[in-house]
Amino acid sequence: MKKAFFKKILALSLVSILGLTLFPSYERPVKADDFTCQPYKMPTQGTISSYYGWRNGSFHHGIDIPKSGDVPVYAAYAGIVSRAYYSSSYGNVIFIKHRGGTAETVYAHLKSFSVKAGDAVSPGQQIGYMGDTGDADGQHLHFEIHNPEWNSSKSNSTDPIPLLPDETTSPICWDGDLMKKGQIGRITVLKPINLWKRDANDKLTFVRVLNPGEVYRVYGYDDLYGGQYNVGSDHWITKMDGYIKYETPSKWRLDELKRIYP
Known part of the structure; x- marks a missing residue:
């Protein structure tokens, strides 16, 4: 009986050495705090006033979030700042690339920004303050998500709402x-x-x-x-x-x- 027991132990050891398994493992869900499945975060405080889609005869490629006062703006996802500058349309604007360049977010009409091209940012890190610079009607954050990246025609834009976390x-x-x-x-x-x-x-x-x-x-x-x-x-x-x-x-x-x- 002892001989049979030791043979079984030896067999299991060989299986382990060879990198095999006798019992199938049950794959468990990856939690949200795993970077590979990190959710986007709301980029600022406030209530959305304008959504992605057609608006007044033209297409709105993001969402608008207005709020009065000194309102911080945050990186919605971990990434690398690709641009941070002043644009006549976007005003003070930040572009951040994510997931190895497979996505890019845009934060427009800022009062000011505190990052520069090449900076690494973490999700929820403050990158500036909401403002009304550029082609803006009142203080708000204009926020866009592009897959894989922004271009001048904005043909890669996608609706941010389904990507932002909620109670569901x-x-x-x-x-x-x-x-x-x-x-x-x-x-x-x-x-x-x-x-x-x-x-x-x-x-x-x-x-x-x-x-x-x-x-x-x-x-x-x-x-x-x-x-x-x-x-x-x-x-x-x-x-x-x-x-x-x-x-x-x-x-x-x-x-x-x-x-x-x-």
Whole structure:
């Protein structure tokens, strides 16, 4: 019996040495404080007054957050300052690149800034004060997110709202982003495609054209209009082969999300 026991111990030792395992491990969710899945943070205090999308006949590529007084502005994500200067349109503005240059945030109309190009910043670090410099109507922060980076046509801009944490944001990490309550998957836009809004009678209203590279959380699916994915707030994207890529997380992520939000 002792001989059999020692043979078993020897076998387990060899398995360990070879880097193998006899028992499958259960992958646990990565917590939000892991840098690989760090959520964006609100860049300042105040209430959003203007959202991403069409506004007065032109497209607004970010969100506006006004507040009176001396209001600090913070880095929304860890990164490297790519530019910090005065622009006739943006006023005092800071650009910060994140995740190895795969994303870039913009902080415009600042009263002043306290960082320069090349500075490394941490999430929540103060980088300046809210102001009304440049083409601004009153004191506010104009905040943009671009994937992978800003360009003069702003064709890489994306809606910051889905990327900012709220009470529905979970600690479950999926490929660098935190999952949210009710999420079942995600869509990556491959070719320009329409974003629709549905009313109570399922009538569609055109919202805007989505650009390649934009990514959206998916909260549901039905067969209306040839099949549509719900991406939140009654907004829908039609299932069109070659125009979008739909992906689902692993089963344990979905199970864990249901456990957190039963």
